[in-house]
Amino acid sequence: AQSVTQPDIHITVSEGASLELRCNYSYGATPYLFWYVQSPGQGLQLLLKYFSGDTLVQGIKGFEAEFKRSQSSFNLRKPSVHWSDAAEYFCAVGVSGTYKYIFGTGTRLKVLA
Amino acid sequence: KAGVTQTPRYLIKTRGQQVTLSCSPISGHRSVSWYQQTPGQGLQFLFEYFSETQRNKGNFPGRFSGRQFSNSRSEMNVSTLELGDSALYLCASQLGTGENTEAFFGQGTRLTVV
Numbered sequence: 065a066q067s068v069t070q071p072d073i074h075i076t077v078s079e080g081a082s083l084e085l086r087c088n089y090s091y092g093a094t095p096y097l098f099w100y101v102q103s104p105g106q107g108l109q110l111l112l113k114y115f116s117g118d119t120l121v122q123g124i125k126g127f128e129a130e131f132k133r134s135q136s137s138f139n140l141r142k143p144s145v146h147w148s149d150a151a152e153y154f155c156a157v158g159v160s161g162t163y164k165y166i167f168g169t170g171t172r173l174k175v176l177a
Numbered sequence: 178k179a180g181v182t183q184t185p186r187y188l189i190k191t192r193g194q195q196v197t198l199s200c201s202p203i204s205g206h207r208s209v210s211w212y213q214q215t216p217g218q219g220l221q222f223l224f225e226y227f228s229e230t231q232r233n234k235g236n237f238p239g240r241f242s243g244r245q246f247s248n249s250r251s252e253m254n255v256s257t258l259e260l261g262d263s264a265l266y267l268c269a270s271q272l273g274t275g276e277n278t279e280a281f282f283g284q285g286t287r288l289t290v291v
Contacts, residue, residue, distance in 0.1 A: 098279065107181075107267055108282040115276075154220065162233050163208050163271050165280060167220035 066091050068157050070168035077145050078176045085140040085171050087155030096158030097138040098165070099129055103151045111153075114138060125149070150175045179204065181270045181283035189289045195256040198286045200268030202249050208232075208273030209251035210280065211243060214265040223266075226251050227273045255288075263290045 067090045077083055089095055096115055100108040112123025119131040129140045138155060155168040182201040190196050202209050210233075211223040222235040226245035243253040255262055265287050269280035 096276070100282070105265075105285075105287070107183075107284040110279055110281065113279050156220075160276070163210060163225050163227070163273065163278075163280070164222050164233050164235075165210075165212075165220075165269075166222070167212075169219045 066157060066159060066166050068155050068166050068168035070153075070155055070171050072171045073169070074172050074174065076174040076176060079147050080144050083140075083142045083145045083149070083173070085153050085155075085173070087138045087140065087168060088136050089138065089155075089157045090136065091157055093160050095138075096160070097129075097131060098156045098158065099123065099127070099138075099140050100154045100156060101125075101151045102154065102170075108154065111140070145173075145175055147175045147177060149173060181268055181281055183266075183268050183283035183286050185286060186284065187287045187289075189291060190258050191291055192258055192260060194258050195254060196258060196288060197252050197254045198266055198268075198288070200251045200253075200270075200283060202251070202268075202270030203281055206270040206272055206281075207249050208271040209245055209249065210269040210271070211251070211253050212267045212269065213237075214267060214285070215263075220267070223253065258290045260290050262288065264288060 069088045099111040114131045152170045152172045154170045156165040184199045208227045210225040214220045225233045229245045240256045245251045265285045267285045268283045
């Protein structure tokens with residue numbers, strides 16, 4: 065069955081430190097992969113997407129993600145975290161042939177000043 | 178370009194009542210999907226509409242229904258509300274043609290059932 069796993073429920077980093085959020089997917093075909101961010105009480109904002117091609121994708125707010133087919137992973141990275149990055153981050157896979165997404169359970173990021 | 182608009186932002190309803198939520202997608206987008214977000218179950222797909230037709234449906238009871246109008250605006254309805262229906266309901270707007278594309282989400286409607 066198709067699924068997305070985000071192993072880390074909570075992550076705390078200091079402002080200015082680097083960040084990596086993990087995402088693993090289970091999907092039979094070439095996946096469409098997404099990272100979204102959600103601030104409290106708000107909707108989801110798209111950070112970046114992977115459809116095909118270059119496995120390192122750049123997104124907004126200085127985020128990037130790398131698609132690794134051999135590891136079924138799509139980890140999100142940022143070299144230097146800002147206090148405003150504190151939020152919940154969701155990895156998602158788009159189900160081919162539909163417009164449905166399967167989301168991971170999310171990782172809540174806390175940033176220490 | 179205007180984003181996805183969901184109304185109302187907040188709702189409080191009593192068990193047994195019904196509720197209707199509204200979503201206006203981005204101009205030119207013809208696919209509207211609905212998701213339920215709860216702390217326990219996370220983000221779960223409810224259904225997707227395209228050109229006034231439901232194309233896909235998630236694993237929710239028949240109390241959850243939706244429709245789409247000719248201008249692509251969509252409504253979802255929940256009848257006979259239960260306490261467990263309390264959630265953030267998110268609407269997603271996509272182009273709707275071709276392969277899966279990125280979804281743009283509204284701010285959501287926070288439904289509280291008391």
